[in-house]
Amino acid sequence: MPRAARRSKAQIRADNETAILRAAEEVFANHGFKGASTGQIAEIAGIPKANLHYYFPTKEDLYRRVIDDIFNLWMEAAASFDRQEDPVPALSEYIRAKMHLSRTRPLGSRIWASEIISGAPVVYDALETTLKDWTETRVARIDKWVDKGLIAPVNARGLLYMIWATTQHYADFARQIAALNNGRELSEDQFEEFTRFVIGLILRGIGAVGAPEPVAMPDALRQIGAPAE
Amino acid sequence: MPRAARRSKAQIRADNETAILRAAEEVFANHGFKGASTGQIAEIAGIPKANLHYYFPTKEDLYRRVIDDIFNLWMEAAASFDRQEDPVPALSEYIRAKMHLSRTRPLGSRIWASEIISGAPVVYDALETTLKDWTETRVARIDKWVDKGLIAPVNARGLLYMIWATTQHYADFARQIAALNNGRELSEDQFEEFTRFVIGLILRGIGAVGAPEPVAMPDALRQIGAPAE
C-alpha cells in the first residue's frame, strides 16, 4: 500500500480534533458545560470516548478550547468596527458582521451565552482583560464621534450592549424566533430584513448623520411572518 | 404548647415549597436543567433531598413549575404594554417594566434564556401558543401606530425582539457587564441611566413623535464606568 494513500498521522490528528470540536460545540450549546457529556460528544464525533480523552485530557480542557475559538472569532468580527472612520459605516459593518456570525455560527454564540449566564467561571479573566480593553477603546471612539457632533450624545457602553444583545439574540433565541415564525427558521430574506432593521433603528436612535430611514418589512416577507390561514 | 404557636400544616407546606422554588431558581439559573442537581437544591433549601422529592416527584416537575412561574411573571409585565394607547408611553412603560424585571428577577430571565438556548424542550408549546398569540396582537398594535403615522414604518417583530434582547441582556449578561464595570455590579443610578438610554434610543429609532432626545451618561456615573487609575 503506497504511503501517500493513507492519511498522515498529522492529518489523522487534525481530522479527529476537528470532528471532536465540532461535536463539542453542538453538545455544549445544547446542554451547557455541566449538562454536556463527553460520551455524547465522542459519539457524535464518531470515536470511542477514550480517544476523546486522549486528545483532550479533561472535559474542561475541551471546553476551554471551544470557548477560546469562539472568543477569537468574535474579536476578529470586531475588527470591522475599526476599518471605518465614520460612525455610520463603522457601526453598520460591525452590526452586519455580528448578525452574520449569529447566522453562520449560532452554536458559538449559544455557548458563550451559557458560559456568561452560569457566571463566566471559565472566561471571567478574559472579560476583565481582553474584552475590557477592547471595550474601553471603542467607547473612546464613540465618545469622539459625539464630540465631533457626528452622533447625538449617547451612553457608549449602552450602545455596545444593545448591539451585542440584539445581534446575539438571533442566535441564542433562534428557537423562540422560529416558534413565532410559524415554526420555521428565518429564511435568508427574512434574516436580511431583520439585519437592515437593526442597523437602521440603531443608527437613527443615536442620531447618526446619514442614517437610513427605518424600513418596513416588505409585504412579501410580512406574509411569511403572519399567522397561517 | 398552644396550637397557635406552631405553624399549621398548610403553612409548613407553603414555606417549604417557597424555599424549594427559591433554591431551584438559583441552581437552574447557574447550571441549566441538565447541570442542576436536586441534591444541591435541597441543600440550599435546607431540607433533606427526599423531602424535595416528596414535594416535587421529579426534577422535571420542579423545573416546569419554575419555568411556569417565570412565564406568568413575564406575561404580567407585558400588560404594561397595553395600559397606554399611544406608542411613547406604551413602549416606555413596557421597556421600563422589562428592565425592572431584569434587575429584580435576574434568575428567572437566566433560566428562560437557558431553556431557549437548549432548544426550548419544555416551553416550546407555550411559545407556539401563548407567546405567539401575545406577539401577534402586539404586532398588530404596532402596525396600527405606523398606519396612524405615530411612528415610522418599522418591522414590528424586529422591534419586539430588540426590546426583549436588550432588556434581558442586563439580567443574562450581568456578569459580563459587571466585569466591564470594574468588577462591580451596576449601581441603582447606573442601571437607571441605562434604562433611560434604552428607552430613548428605541423611541428615537422608530421615529416616535415626542420621543426624548438621547441622553449622555452624566459625568458622575461616567467616572464609575471608566478604568480605575
Next chain:
DNA sequence: GTCTATAACCGGATAGAC
C-alpha cells in the same frame, strides 16, 4: 410529613492490550 439508607444508573476518567 420527615428523614436515613440505599437502589439503580450515569458520567468522567484511566488501565492496559493491541
Next chain:
DNA sequence: GTCTATCCGGTTATAGAC
C-alpha cells in the same frame, strides 16, 4: 494512536422506619 473494560464518584429516585 486506538479501543475494550472498568473504576469510582455523583445523580435521580425510592423504600421504609419514625
